[in-house]
Amino acid sequence: MQNDSVANVNDIASLGRIVVIIPTYNECENIKIICSGVREFAPSVDILIADDNSPDGTGLVADELARQDSQIRVLHRTQKNGLGAAYLAGFAWAKENGYDVVVEMDADGSHRPIDLPKLLIALVDADVSLGSRWVKGGEVVNWPLTRKILSRGGNLYTRLWLGMTMKDATGGFRAYRLSALEKMGLDDVQSQGYCFQVDLSWRATKSGLRIVEVPIVFIERTLGESKMSQDIVKEALLRVTRWGFDKRMSDFAALLKRKND
Ligand SMILES: Nc1nc2c(ncn2[C@@H]2O[C@H](COP(=O)(O)OP(=O)(O)OP(=O)(O)O)[C@@H](O)[C@H]2O)c(=O)[nH]1
């Protein structure tokens, strides 16, 4: 990836202003590493750290990083409100500050900065590019079998029940054009945990956007604690099930209307 041709670098430049949003909650051991990786592999790209007042002082580490590097900014939020709310605040910040593209990226090292240019190059001919663990060339490192089954099973259910084509609708390493986010209508998003990613995949699909999947290598975190919980899985299962019913109801209503016209 380091050998990307000049053409590719120019392609990325054609996307306009890009910001990588990194939500953090207790990531003081990880945040510096991830920021330096992003700066190394995508030097023209800015970073916004969206911290929910982490008790471990991640916000202070982020402030120090921002002091040393004008391309790093920090959005301090008052309390832990979930990944989804942190991203929505980050998207609003990106819009206010004139960005054209936002990238979602975890702080915990699961998303490799070396894959970032690939994600951005794919966006040149798309509205949304999804880092995908479950397409050819994608991979997960250090996950127990149970976690793989959960992810693959969740994706299979989502794909069949909602009729979506993407193989990895739950992944959290992705890039959106701001124009795409605007078409997706995010005002009523309520999903909090990793369901937020499925929610946005679903909205992108319903909005008829051009979505591409890019193979990534996903590495389980080695530092800090996961925020994954049973509640997060339950939220995703319930919401996806409801969206599938809503879709069937509106398909049925459209069919009736056509018959009556
Ligand atoms: N601002 C903010 N960030 C959060 C919150 N919950 C999680 N995050 C961040 O979101 C990213 C993903 O969280 P993880 O704990 O790694 O969750 P996960 O990736 O679904 O789970 P694992 O695969 O087990 O790591 C990390 O950068 C977290 O610090 C939150 O409530 N607020």
Ligand SMILES: [Mg+2]
């Ligand atoms: Mg993680």
